Amino acid sequence: MTEPLILEPNQRADACVIWLHGLGADRYDFQPVAEALQQYLPSTRFVLPQAPTRPVTINGGWSMPSWYDITALTAKRAINQDELEHSAQTVIDLIERERDSGIDPARIVLAGFSQGGAVVLHTAFLRWPGPLGGVLALSTYAPTFPEQLELSSLQCACPVLCLHGQADDVVLPSMGRAAFDCLVASGVQAQWKDYPMRHEVRPEEISDIARWLIERLH
Numbered sequence: 001m002t003e004p005l006i007l008e009p010n011q012r013a014d015a016c017v018i019w020l021h022g023l024g025a026d027r028y029d030f031q032p033v034a035e036a037l038q039q040y041l042p043s044t045r046f047v048l049p050q051a052p053t054r055p056v057t058i059n060g061g062w063s064m065p066s067w068y069d070i071t072a073l074t075a076k077r078a079i080n081q082d083e084l085e086h087s088a089q090t091v092i093d094l095i096e097r098e099r100d101s102g103i104d105p106a107r108i109v110l111a112g113f114s115q116g117g118a119v120v121l122h123t124a125f126l127r128w129p130g131p132l133g134g135v136l137a138l139s140t141y142a143p144t145f146p147e148q149l150e151l152s153s154l155q156c157a158c159p160v161l162c163l164h165g166q167a168d169d170v171v172l173p174s175m176g177r178a179a180f181d182c183l184v185a186s187g188v189q190a191q192w193k194d195y196p197m198r199h200e201v202r203p204e205e206i207s208d209i210a211r212w213l214i215e216r217l218h
Contacts, residue, residue: 001090002027004049007034013045015107015133015217016098018091020116022139024064026050030113033206040210044217045103047094051087051116067119076175077118077143084144088123095128104131107217111136114171114199118143121179124158125149125188133216134159136209139199141171142179149186160190161212163205170199 005027021029027050034046051065068083110120117140164176183190
């Protein structure tokens, strides 16, 4: 596994954002966003891991950075569950590494775009039993969520910001909304915001992310 890109803050780190890229991208994809956000979060470390390169069935079997294989474009996506679990364990290992370095897990935020967002949602609500500072779910979905999540009080206390493009034709808005609705129905304090965009990230969205992170990590 390629080591993650780590952006250290100007001050001693007392918080961390672990940010997963989308399918076919790499650990440098969100580096400019992380560097911009660090201007407002001077004591927050950003950790940007790199997905393994593997064949992706829906892309003709071409090898590319992927957190898991997608085998069919069904409503919730048919995926390789074992690869998803391996990616979730990678995130857990990063959380534990930050915890062991002195960062309170309640000040660790998981963020992910598209496929990376699916991994962090799965990790936060189906794998990680402890506290978290929050989850940023960008243009994503939750292929492993049941109709109702059975969550601990710590998991319910994890705030979530779901962000999506109104014209997203890669991960349909209805897929993101289904994940959001499941979280809310399960008692999670989740927020939903959408934007006039496709499967992308816009400056207005980054501004909203900055405000949300500052409220929790500043």
